[in-house]
Each structure stands twice: as structure tokens, then as C-alpha cells.
Amino acid sequence: MLRSYWKSRHKRGPGAYALLLRLSAYLCLCACATRRGCAEELGDPKTVVHKDADFEVTYNDTVTSDIQTIYTFNHTVSRNKTEGVRVSVNVQSEQVENPILIVVRQKQAVLSFQVPLILRGLYQRKYPYAHVGRTLCQPQTRALSETQFFFVDVSTLSSQGVHYQLRVSRVDSFTLQTDKKFSFVATPSQPQYFKYVFPDGVDSVIVKVNSQMNFPCSVMSIQDILCPVYDLDNNVAFIGMYQTMTTTAAITVQRKDFPSNSFYVVIVVKTEDEACGGPLRFYPLRPDELIDAGNRSKVLDVVVSPAINSEVYVMGMLFCLGIFLSFYVLTFLVACIENKRLVEEFTLSCPKITLWAKKIGNPQSGFCIRSLQGCTLCAVLLHVSLCLLISERPLDSVGRCRQESLSSVEEDDYDTLADIDSDKNIVRTKKFLCVSDLARKDKRILSKKYQIYFCVLLTLRRNQDICYYNFLCAHPLGALSAFNNILSNLGYVMLGLLFLLIVLQRDIMHNRALLRNDLAALECGIPKHFGLYYAMGTALMMEGLLSACYHVCPNYTNFQFDTSFMYMIAGLCMLKLYQKRHPDINASAYTAYACLAAVIFFSVLGVVFGKDNTAFWIVFSIIHILATLLLSIQLYYMGRWRLDSGILRRMLYVIYTDCIRQCSGPMYIDRMVLLVMGNIVNWSLAAYGLIERPNDFASYLLAIAICNLLLYFAFYIIMKLRSNERIQFLALVCILFTAVVWGFALFFFFQGLSTWQKTPAESREHNRDCILLSFFDDHDIWHFLSSIAMFGSFLVLLTMDDDLDTVQRDKIYVF
Structure with a gap:
């Protein structure tokens, strides 16, 4: 086009070439203009x-x-040295117009960029900002050293002169x-x-930026060595990794994520906080109104330190495995010691049993069962052959009983008590109840009932977000940003x-005792139902899995x-405590x-609606109080109300x-004391929630569950001692x-290394x-200690009533 234009003008005179040059120069100037375009005709x-x-010269x-x-500026660029x-x-x-x-x-x-610089909030x-400073991007050079030129063009559309420096x-x-x-x-x-360049032998570093000033709000960004560099408030989040910060920010950077073995550390102060x-x-009355930004300068310091190497990862994993495998070893040693003690007891009792076997002529007298009521499970197993030899009960009857126990019988199909309804009411309203009064239903039915806890438990899932x-202690591994927080959940x-x-x-040993018609298993001790225990163990494992998933990206x-x-674990523990004395x-x-x-x-x-929602x-609070009252009535009257x-x-x-x-006092004083205390605690928690409205509603609910569990557990222990029952050494x-582990665990839990109740910064x-x-x-130590404490709590529930295994159920009180 320009060539044809030049030819047409050249025929008219020599001034055409000069005009063409003038037009070309002007088009070049237009190419350097900004979005406003060329303002001149x-x-x-x-x-x-x-x-x-x-x-280093100031031009006015x-x-x-x-x-x-x-x-026009020129400077020397070296391949081995980068100058900003x-x-x-x-x-x-x-x-600003x-x-x-x-x-x-x-x-x-x-x-x-323009000056004054207009940043939007x-x-x-x-x-508007009248003083603007920008660092130039430094493209890499292949030459060992070369001189490069760069140009700073200054222009404006203002007809009046604008002074600048x-x-x-x-x-x-x-x-x-x-x-x-x-x-x-x-x-x-x-x-x-x-700019930071990875030194030889360092594959991962942690970039820490600190400031003594909480505000103004800032952003730290890690970007690859590319041009342009996104270093303004409105574009810093476009690429790379970034964090908003007040006083502290830290990002772990791995060499494998940056092909050039180097990266930029970008610091941007935001226009608003x-x-x-x-x-x-204050929101301006007019959307286009300019607001004085004030003094938003911030003093910061940055330091880049090598992150941990692969050896520390291996040591951390071995330590985690070693801690919890030691519990397996300890359990095995305790089992061996207990087994040795039982074998010694059996050796001492063996001559007496042989003598009794010779003296008793009637094999149906059941001498072997009665003589072993005080023996433990391992000793009973050693006597199985002797009991079978002197018993006339055929083995096929044992098989039939086992088949009957697997029959699909539902508890609600018929009343599993032999008494009529009125008799059931009379039994459950006795002033002093024994476990035998509340353990009258068929054990097959109750076993199926409590096994459902384990089956239903496996239906929960979860999600993740910001x-x-x-x-400062987040060690990545692959796509996981904080592998240490995930690994520490292995204990659960x-x-x-x-x-x-x-x-x-325990379940296997108990079933073997039932197959032998052992009177100690049939008529002594707290009825053994293991479905809730299975649910508790599975819930502990699921808590570890879901906590690990949560720590992939923890957020509100x-x-x-x-x-x-x-919640499941707290609820199952309370149900198990209640089931011990109220199985029916x-x-x-x-x-x-x-x-x-x-x-x-x-x-x-x-979480979604609770914050500041009256x-x-x-x-x-109303539902909480009503639920507490209804549960109190249910517990006090043993379910005999409508x-x-x-x-x-x-x-x-x-x-x-x-x-x-x-004026007559309550018929069931112990139950009334527990329920009054429970109502006081729950009503107080409801009032606290209504008045304070805590932001962390999930933790508030968990606190309610834990308080009720601790209250009931303390009541159970007190009533157990009050009933002249003892706690065996292992349970003690x-x-x-x-208790000691829970104390240390809670200490580390309340350290509060992060909180999603506030902004990320x-x-x-x-x-x-x-x-x-x-x-x-x-927080990892909290994971270690809390998993050990929960395991110990489960063992307490499992062993705390072992002292009753040889006590008739009609002599065990209900409370």
C-alpha cells in the first residue's frame, strides 16, 4: 500500500518521498502507543x-x-550473573484524566504503565498512586556476556505540560x-x-517472608522465570503460587517444578486489607470517585532456606511406623505373659480335676464346667477335650445351635421376652435392678442387633476445598502439600x-465358651456383645482416613x-457404656x-448459616434442650413411657x-442425680452457644458430645466403686x-498452628x-497422642468390667 502510494506521489513531484517518510515515522510512533491509541491527527x-x-541519575x-x-539505556548482561x-x-x-x-x-x-497509576479495590x-516503581524483567542470554539496550518512552495526551521525575x-x-x-x-x-537459583544438591527450598507490620495486607508469589512478571495487585494471582500475608508467609518450592532451576519471589502490597x-x-458515594490510598508502605524481609531432604522423609515415616508397631509388640508380650500365667494356673488345677473325674460317676453332672467357673479363657480351652469326653451331649446339637444362631430373626418380629407386657413393666421399674433383669432377650437377637452398628458405620464420605x-512445617510429597500432616494420621x-x-x-473365645455351654459365659458377668466394639474400632480407622483426606486441603x-x-466415636462410646448394664x-x-x-x-x-444468625x-438451643429432656425421661423410666x-x-x-x-423423693436417686447434672451441663452449653455464638460450630457440637461422654463415664466409675465392684489392674x-496421654494430647491440640475461622493471612x-x-x-503430635489416647479409651471400655466375669448377673447392679 505504501509503495503504490509512493509511486502515485512520486509522479507528482520530489516532495512525495519526504511525505512518505513522515507518514512512516508517525505510524511507528503509533505502534508504541498504549490502549488509548494515537490521539493526534x-x-x-x-x-x-x-x-x-x-x-542512578534522576531526570526532571x-x-x-x-x-x-x-x-536510551545500555547495560551489560552476563549469563552467570543477573542484575535487577x-x-x-x-x-x-x-x-488522572x-x-x-x-x-x-x-x-x-x-x-x-501509567502515572498516576490507578489501582482498583x-x-x-x-x-491513584503518583509514585510508581517497577522492576524490569530480565530475559536470559545465551552469550557469556553482551551489551543490551532498552528504551524508556515517555508520552502523554495532556495539552498542558506535565512535570515528572x-x-x-x-x-x-x-x-x-x-x-x-x-x-x-x-x-x-x-x-x-x-530471583533465586537452586544451588547444586538442593532440590527443595522454603521461602519465608516476614514483617513486623500486620498491615497493609501483602501477597507473596512464586513465579517461573518468564516475561512478563505479574507484579500488580490485579494480576499477581494469574500464574504461579501465591499467599496473602500479614506478618508471615512461607511456600515450599521444589526444583522439579521449575525447568530453569530458578524462580522469582514476587512481593505485592494490596490496595485494601x-x-x-x-x-x-468506607464505600464511596460515586463509583468513579478517587480515594486517597494513604501510606501503604510495608517493610519486609525474605530468606530462602533449604527444605528437608529425602532422608528426613524416610526417618519421619520410620518413626511413625515404629511408634505404632510398638503397640502391636506390647500387646503380643502382654498376651504371652497372660498366657503363661494361665498355663501355670491350669497345671496346678489339673490333678484336682483328674481326681474329680474319677470320683464322679454321672457325666451329666457338669463337674468340669462348674469347676472351671473361676478359670480364664485359656484354661477353659485346655479342658475342652475332657468336657467333651464326659458329656453325653452329641456334637450335632452343637452344630444345630450354631445354625440357629445364624438364622435371620428380627428383634421386632415378636417380643423376645417370655413375660407379658405388664410383667416387663414391673421388672424394669424395680427400685434396684440387676443386669439379669435387663439381659433376658435372646443373645442371638441382640448379637444381630449390635452387629448392625458395624455395618451401617461404613457409609460416610467427605469433601475438600481451600x-x-x-x-512453616508443610513438607510436600507429590501432589500432597503437607505430607507430614497426612502421615501422622497413620496411628488412627x-x-x-x-x-x-x-x-x-475376645469374640472368638467367648463364642467357644458358649458352644461348650460354659456357665461362666452364659450366666456370669456383663453380657458380651461385640458389635459396638467393632463399630468403635472401625470408626477409629475411618477417623484416620478422613482426617488424612481433610489435611490434603484443610478449610472451613x-x-x-x-x-x-x-461425633460417631463419642456417640458409640456412650452407647457402649449404656449397653453394658442395659443390653435389652x-x-x-x-x-x-x-x-x-x-x-x-x-x-x-x-458452619454455613450459624455465624451471627440469631x-x-x-x-x-430449643432443640438441644428438648432433646436433653426427652433423653432424660427415656433414661429415667428405662424406656417405659409413651x-x-x-x-x-x-x-x-x-x-x-x-x-x-x-412430698416424696425420686424413686431412682442415682439416675436422678446423673440426669440433673446432665441437664445442668447441657442447658449451660445451650445458653453459652446462644449468648456467645462461637464461630467454630463443629467444635462446639463436639464439645457437647465430649462433655456428656465424660460426665457419663465419671458416673459409671463412681457407681461401679459404690456398688463394691473393683477395677482390675490392667483396666486401672x-x-x-x-488420662495422662489425653492431657498431653490436648496441650498440643490447643497450640493452634492454623485456624480456618480467620482469613488465610x-x-x-x-x-x-x-x-x-x-x-x-x-498438630502432628496431637494426631499421634490422640490416636493413642482413643485406643486407650477403647481398651478401658473393653476391660473395665472384667472383674465381673465370675459374678452372677443377678448380683450385678444396673446404674
């Missing part, structure tokens, strides 16, 4: 002023719409050194970034499996899923899990007869050991370095 080009400029000049100034170059521009005029346009043209890169609020300087310490702290100042219009939990500024880590799985093996062993939206099995009237699995599902449902509602807290239209009339009648007509050791203020093997932090 064709034929009215700007006057271009070229200036050779030097580093004036620019208008008719004059464009180009500053920074351009700073300051204007005195506050007009026609700002100064700065275009920096480099080899392989172009940077442009929340609700599109505008903040321009300074180009070299950045000291542009390349960060390992383990060497570097301090600097940054503002929203003067971001900073630095809402992202860091700061106050929300992440809150302890970034391993100890849950160990508990299941212990329960399985998925925390309630992590706590779901905590304990809640079914469907009812129990329906209640726990309601708790989890309220947990989700509380209506939600009123409704929840919720129907006549309940109010019956309540008024009881109040009239027992409180007004005659488990109780003391578990505020959460990072609580981050701390690793304290164990340079691999585990305080």
Missing part, C-alpha cells in the same frame, strides 16, 4: 526527543501531547542467597521481586486395626466432615445413627401426686495411662516451625 505527528541516559523533565521523550533494573517515575500533577504513559522496550519484553474503588537504577541483591536475609520496602505501586481480615473502608496449612488406622484384632480374639467447608467420625433396652443402630446424622446435619447448617441459634397426646396429663398427675399431695493401668500468623525430627509439627 494524521499529518500532525509528535516531536520525538532522543536522550542518552545513565543509571516535562512532557506534553506534542513532545515524546525516549531515553528498576524504573521509578514520580509526577507532581494529580490529574491524561496521565503520563511509560513504555519500556527491552529485548524480548515490553513493559508499560473492592467494589471497583479507585486508588525519572530514575533508572540497579537493584542490589536482586539474586537471593541461601539462608541470607534481605530486607526491603514495598507499596501497591512499587512492588518488588527477586479485606483479604487479610482488615477493616472494610487449604489452611502450617506452611493402625491402632484401630489393633483394637479390632483384640476384640476379635470440609472441617465438619473431618469431625463426623468424632439399648438404642438400635438405625435410631442411633439417625440421631448422629441429625447432629452432622446441624453441624453443616451451623434465628439459627434460637432454634438449635410420647402421645396424654403425656401432658400424666406429667401433671405425677407432679400433683409426688410434689403437691405428698489403661485408665491412668489414657491471619491463619499464617499462627504458623510455627517443626518441633520433632524437623518433620512433624505440634
Whole structure:
């Protein structure tokens, strides 16, 4: 086009060539303009002023719409050394309608910005900055050393002269050194970034940025060595990894993620503080109104340190495995010691049994069973052959009993008690109940009933979202950002499996005793039902799995899923405590899990709607109090009451007869004491929630469950001692050991290394370095200790009534 235009003009005279050159120069100027385009008419080009400029010199000049100034700089670029170059521009005029346009043209890169720089905040609020400083991108060179030129073009569309100051300087310490702290100042219009090169032998580093100033809010970003560098508030999140920060930020960077073996550390100060939990500024009346940004400079320091190597990873994993495998070894040793003691007891009793066998002529007298009532399970196994030889009970009858126990009989198909309903009411309203009164249903039915707990338990799942880590001790492995927080959950799985093996062993021994018609198993001790124990062990394993999933990306939206099995464990423990003395009237699995599902449902509602929602807290508090009252009535009357239209009339009648007509105390004093204390605790917790409205609703619900569990457990222990029952040595050791471990576990839990109740930047203020093997932090130690404590708590529930294994059930009190 230009060539044909030149030919047509050349025929008319020699001035055509000059005009063509003039037009070409103007088109080149237009190519350097910004989004505003060329403001001049064709034929009215700007006057271009070229200036050779030097580093570290401040140029005071004036620019208008008719004059464009180009500053030419040159510097030596070395392949083995990177020097930062920074351009700073300051204007005195506050007009933003026609700002100064700065275009920096480099080899392989172009940077442009305007002064005053307009940065937008929340609700599109505008903040002008008259002083702008930008670091130039440094493209890599293949030559050992070469001289490169770059140009700084200054232009404006303002017809009036705009005075400005321009300074180009070299950045000291542009390349960060390992383990060497570097301090600097940054503002929203003067971001900073630095380069780091991985040294030989270092595959992972942790970049830490600290400040003594909480605000203004800042962003640390890790970006690859590419141009352009995204170093403004409105684009810093486009690429790479980034964190908002107040006082602390830390990111672990791995060499494999950066092909050039180097990366940029970018620091940007945000225009507003809402992202860091700061106050929300006044919203302007007009959307286009300019707001004074104020002084938003921030002093920071950055240090890059080598992260842990593969040997520390291996040591951490071996330590974790060793801790929990030791419990397997300890359990095996205890079993061997107990076995040895039982063999010695059997050896001492063997001559007497042989003598009795010779003297007794009637094999149906059951001498072998009665003589072994005080023996333990291992001794009983050694006597099986003798009992079978002198018993006339055929083996096929044993097989038939086993087949009958597997029959599909549902508890609700018929009343499994032999008594009529009125007799059932009479039995359960006795002033002093024994376990035999509440252990009359067929053991086959109850076993199937409690096995359902284990089956239904396996139906829960969970989710994940935005992440809150302890970034000062977050060791990545593959796609996992904090592998140490996931590995430390291994204890829940391993100890849950160990508990299941212990329960399985007891279950097998008990079933063998039942097949032999052992009177000690049939008529003595607390009825053995292991379904809830299996559910507890499985819940402990699932808690470990879900906690590990939660720590893949911990945040406020998925925390309630992590706590779901905590609710399950607390609920199952309370059910097991109640089942020990009330096997016939304990809640079914469907009812129990329906209640726990309601708790989890309220947990989700509380996380989503509970914060500062008065209506939600009123409704929840009312439901909490009503549920406590209904459960109290259920426990006090042993389930022998009906919720129907006549309940109010019956309540008024009881109040009239027992409180007004005659002042009589409660018939079941022990139960009344427990229920009064329980109501006081739960009503107090409901009032606290309604008044304080805690942000962490999931933990609030968990606190309610734990308080009720501890209250009931304390009541159980007190009543056990009050009933002249004793706690065996093994159970006592488990109780003391578990209490000590729980104390240390809670200490580490309340260290609070991160919290999703605040913004990510505020959460990072609580981050701390690793304290164990340079691999585990305080929260990992909480995982270790809490898994051990839960395992110990389960052992307490399993062994605390072993002293009753030789006591007739009609002599064991219900409480």
C-alpha cells in the first residue's frame, strides 16, 4: 500500500518521498502507543526527543501531547550473573484524566504503565498512586556476556505540560542467597521481586517472608522465570503460587517444578486489607470517585532456606511406623505373659480335676464346667477335650445351635421376652435392678442387633476445598502439600486395626465358651456383645482416613466432615457404656445413627448459616434442650413411657401426686442425680452457644458430645466403686495411662498452628516451625497422642468390667 502510494506521489513531484517518510515515522510512533491509541491527527505527528541516559541519575523533565521523550539505556548482561533494573517515575500533577504513559522496550519484553497509576479495590474503588516503581524483567542470554539496550518512552495526551521525575537504577541483591536475609520496602505501586537459583544438591527450598507490620495486607508469589512478571495487585494471582500475608508467609518450592532451576519471589502490597481480615473502608458515594490510598508502605524481609531432604522423609515415616508397631509388640508380650500365667494356673488345677473325674460317676453332672467357673479363657480351652469326653451331649446339637444362631430373626418380629407386657413393666421399674433383669432377650437377637452398628458405620464420605496449612512445617510429597500432616494420621488406622484384632480374639473365645455351654459365659458377668466394639474400632480407622483426606486441603467447608467420625466415636462410646448394664433396652443402630446424622446435619447448617444468625441459634438451643429432656425421661423410666397426646396429663398427675399431695423423693436417686447434672451441663452449653455464638460450630457440637461422654463415664466409675465392684489392674493401668496421654494430647491440640475461622493471612500468623525430627509439627503430635489416647479409651471400655466375669448377673447392679 505504501509503495503504490509512493509511486502515485512520486509522479507528482520530489516532495512525495519526504511525505512518505513522515507518514512512516508517525505510524511507528503509533505502534508504541498504549490502549488509548494515537490521539493526534494524521499529518500532525509528535516531536520525538532522543536522550542518552545513565543509571542512578534522576531526570526532571516535562512532557506534553506534542513532545515524546525516549531515553536510551545500555547495560551489560552476563549469563552467570543477573542484575535487577528498576524504573521509578514520580509526577507532581494529580490529574488522572491524561496521565503520563511509560513504555519500556527491552529485548524480548515490553513493559508499560501509567502515572498516576490507578489501582482498583473492592467494589471497583479507585486508588491513584503518583509514585510508581517497577522492576524490569530480565530475559536470559545465551552469550557469556553482551551489551543490551532498552528504551524508556515517555508520552502523554495532556495539552498542558506535565512535570515528572525519572530514575533508572540497579537493584542490589536482586539474586537471593541461601539462608541470607534481605530486607526491603514495598507499596501497591512499587512492588518488588527477586530471583533465586537452586544451588547444586538442593532440590527443595522454603521461602519465608516476614514483617513486623500486620498491615497493609501483602501477597507473596512464586513465579517461573518468564516475561512478563505479574507484579500488580490485579494480576499477581494469574500464574504461579501465591499467599496473602500479614506478618508471615512461607511456600515450599521444589526444583522439579521449575525447568530453569530458578524462580522469582514476587512481593505485592494490596490496595485494601479485606483479604487479610482488615477493616472494610468506607464505600464511596460515586463509583468513579478517587480515594486517597494513604501510606501503604510495608517493610519486609525474605530468606530462602533449604527444605528437608529425602532422608528426613524416610526417618519421619520410620518413626511413625515404629511408634505404632510398638503397640502391636506390647500387646503380643502382654498376651504371652497372660498366657503363661494361665498355663501355670491350669497345671496346678489339673490333678484336682483328674481326681474329680474319677470320683464322679454321672457325666451329666457338669463337674468340669462348674469347676472351671473361676478359670480364664485359656484354661477353659485346655479342658475342652475332657468336657467333651464326659458329656453325653452329641456334637450335632452343637452344630444345630450354631445354625440357629445364624438364622435371620428380627428383634421386632415378636417380643423376645417370655413375660407379658405388664410383667416387663414391673421388672424394669424395680427400685434396684440387676443386669439379669435387663439381659433376658435372646443373645442371638441382640448379637444381630449390635452387629448392625458395624455395618451401617461404613457409609460416610467427605469433601475438600481451600487449604489452611502450617506452611512453616508443610513438607510436600507429590501432589500432597503437607505430607507430614497426612502421615501422622497413620496411628488412627493402625491402632484401630489393633483394637479390632483384640476384640476379635475376645469374640472368638467367648463364642467357644458358649458352644461348650460354659456357665461362666452364659450366666456370669456383663453380657458380651461385640458389635459396638467393632463399630468403635472401625470408626477409629475411618477417623484416620478422613482426617488424612481433610489435611490434603484443610478449610472451613470440609472441617465438619473431618469431625463426623468424632461425633460417631463419642456417640458409640456412650452407647457402649449404656449397653453394658442395659443390653435389652439399648438404642438400635438405625435410631442411633439417625440421631448422629441429625447432629452432622446441624453441624453443616451451623458452619454455613450459624455465624451471627440469631434465628439459627434460637432454634438449635430449643432443640438441644428438648432433646436433653426427652433423653432424660427415656433414661429415667428405662424406656417405659409413651410420647402421645396424654403425656401432658400424666406429667401433671405425677407432679400433683409426688410434689403437691405428698412430698416424696425420686424413686431412682442415682439416675436422678446423673440426669440433673446432665441437664445442668447441657442447658449451660445451650445458653453459652446462644449468648456467645462461637464461630467454630463443629467444635462446639463436639464439645457437647465430649462433655456428656465424660460426665457419663465419671458416673459409671463412681457407681461401679459404690456398688463394691473393683477395677482390675490392667483396666486401672489403661485408665491412668489414657488420662495422662489425653492431657498431653490436648496441650498440643490447643497450640493452634492454623485456624480456618480467620482469613488465610491471619491463619499464617499462627504458623510455627517443626518441633520433632524437623518433620512433624505440634498438630502432628496431637494426631499421634490422640490416636493413642482413643485406643486407650477403647481398651478401658473393653476391660473395665472384667472383674465381673465370675459374678452372677443377678448380683450385678444396673446404674
